[in-house]
Amino acid sequence: MSSDRLVLILIFTAVLGAAVLGFAPEAHSQEAATPEDVVEKMLRLAGVEKHDVVCDLGSGDGRIVIAAARRYGCQAVGYEIDAKLVQLSREKVEKAKLQDLVTIHQADFFTRDFSSASVVTMFLPPAVIERLMPKLAKLAPGTRIVSHYQAIEGVRPDKQIGVRSASDGRLHPLYLWITPLGPTDTSP
Numbered sequence: 001m002s003s004d005r006l007v008l009i010l011i012f013t014a015v016l017g018a019a020v021l022g023f024a025p026e027a028h029s030q031e032a033a034t035p036e037d038v039v040e041k042m043l044r045l046a047g048v049e050k051h052d053v054v055c056d057l058g059s060g061d062g063r064i065v066i067a068a069a070r071r072y073g074c075q076a077v078g079y080e081i082d083a084k085l086v087q088l089s090r091e092k093v094e095k096a097k098l099q100d101l102v103t104i105h106q107a108d109f110f111t112r113d114f115s116s117a118s119v120v121t122m123f124l125p126p127a128v129i130e131r132l133m134p135k136l137a138k139l140a141p142g143t144r145i146v147s148h149y150q151a152i153e154g155v156r157p158d159k160q161i162g163v164r165s166a167s168d169g170r171l172h173p174l175y176l177w178i179t180p181l182g183p184t185d186t187s188p
């Protein structure tokens, strides 16, 4: 079989699979938030414990850092560039009385050092993840990286699951990598 035909078959299978399984490509916008039940699964996939420092890159309304601190009693740090979301998330942190555990920085995460995190979570577009690669590659060995929806291009995850959310009925792909990140995957 020619490689062109193989590529076409793979694309067709992926599109059909996404349609059948209910993947939610439109959920992958900057405004989107991870459903709360998927957040729980992300934290479980990372194996978060009390001694961890969870860092959410692009923390939105703060739901991941708040869930991490509330459920596991760990430190959690969010970086969010959008001032309104920063304000909203800080209000939520205060309401949950989690100020001792959760810090929200209004900042561009590209400009910050988040290397003290033992767990990094993200729900970001592929181009942003690609730009983050130099920082992700430098994380301490054993750091768990969990991405909602988007894989790291070319880097095979240590684990990959699909979570169907009760809130939207869709299947949400989750990926886990444990650093050091493996070599670029060039296999078909």
Ligand SMILES: C[S@@+](CC[C@H](N)C(=O)[O-])C[C@H]1O[C@@H](n2cnc3c(N)ncnc32)[C@H](O)[C@@H]1O
Pocket (backbone or CB within 6 Å): 028, 029, 030, 031, 032, 033, 034, 035, 056, 057, 058, 059, 060, 061, 063, 064, 079, 080, 081, 082, 085, 107, 108, 109, 110, 122, 123, 124, 128, 148
């Ligand atoms: C798809 S939302 C995910 C929000 C949250 N992490 C979640 O899973 O529900 C992505 C967030 O990343 C933020 N963001 C994108 N680029 C950023 C950057 N360079 N620095 C900080 N925040 C950023 C956006 O403002 C947006 O709130």
